[in-house]
Amino acid sequence: xxxxxxxxxxxxxxxxxxxxxxxxxxxxxxxxxxxxxxxxxxxxxxxxxxxxxxxxxxxxxxxxxxxxxxxxxxxxxxxxxxxxxxxxxxxxxxxxxxxxxxxxxxxxxxxxxxxxxxxxxxxxxxxxxxxxxxxxxxxxxxxxxxxxxxxxxxxxxxxxxxxxxxxxxxxxxxxxxxxxxxxxxxxxxxxxxxxx
Numbered sequence: 001x002x003x004x005x006x007x008x009x010x011x012x013x014x015x016x017x018x019x020x021x022x023x024x025x026x027x028x029x030x031x032x033x034x035x036x037x038x039x040x041x042x043x044x045x046x047x048x049x050x051x052x053x054x055x056x057x058x059x060x061x062x063x064x065x066x067x068x069x070x071x072x073x074x075x076x077x078x079x080x081x082x083x084x085x086x087x088x089x090x091x092x093x094x095x096x097x098x099x100x101x102x103x104x105x106x107x108x109x110x111x112x113x114x115x116x117x118x119x120x121x122x123x124x125x126x127x128x129x130x131x132x133x134x135x136x137x138x139x140x141x142x143x144x145x146x147x148x149x150x151x152x153x154x155x156x157x158x159x160x161x162x163x164x165x166x167x168x169x170x171x172x173x174x175x176x177x178x179x180x181x182x183x184x185x186x187x188x189x190x191x192x193x194x195x196x
Contacts, residue, residue: 022069025061026082032058033093040155045101047156055155058090059148080133084123087144088116094151103154108168112147115175122186134195137185139178147171 036054040047065083069075095112098104119140127133150167153160189195 020069020074020076020079021072022065022074023076023079023082025065025068026079026086029058029061029065029086030089032061033090037093037097040097041101055152062087062144077132080135084120084136084140088120091144091147091151092116094155098151098154103158104151108172111172112175115179119179119182122182126186126189130189130195132195134185134189137178137181139174139181143171143174143178146174 032054036051036058039051039054043051065079065086069079092113095104095109099106099109123133146167150164150171153164153167157163
């Protein structure tokens with residue numbers, strides 16, 4: 001395999017800017033988990049339109065930040081860090097709360113955390129040896145979406161056990177598959193393959 005091969009199959013300029021609209025949207029997703037948890041807990045675990053709006057914003061912002069970055073030609077090293085960190089931090093808070101209120105099992109949360117920690121450690125290693133952060137793989141994005149659907153089912157429909165079990169199974173399968181995908185990408189980059 002040639003070292004000039006780009007694992008992302010396309011090249012684009014990655015900037016160093018921190019203050020961009022897309023980065024601000026990613027950062028806001030980190031913050032949105034706190035009012036969701038607070039409002040749900042203080043409202044006797046009842047869903048309100050404000051909670052629903054905040055959850056919808058969290059979902060929408062995950063697509064909006066990348067779209068804005070590409071639209072404004074503001075793909076940045078900071079954005080490549082902030083986007084997955086925002087996803088993982090928001091998921092950590094929301095799933096931790098779901099375990100606390102006993103709508104998601106602790107063992108599932110532990111698997112999710114161990115997987116994410118391993119991926120983050122690999123990302124930090126790549127940054128140390130190559131000087132930049134690798135972008136997320138598509139299977140990872142799909143895994144996050146299905147994980148989100150599982151959380152939504154547990155949060156909004158706590159009695160829908162069949163749907164939750166189906167989504168839990170799909171989440172576990174996709175977490176495993178995407179982890180293998182990340183591991184393969186990690187090994188390629190470690191061996192010198194180019195990436196954005």
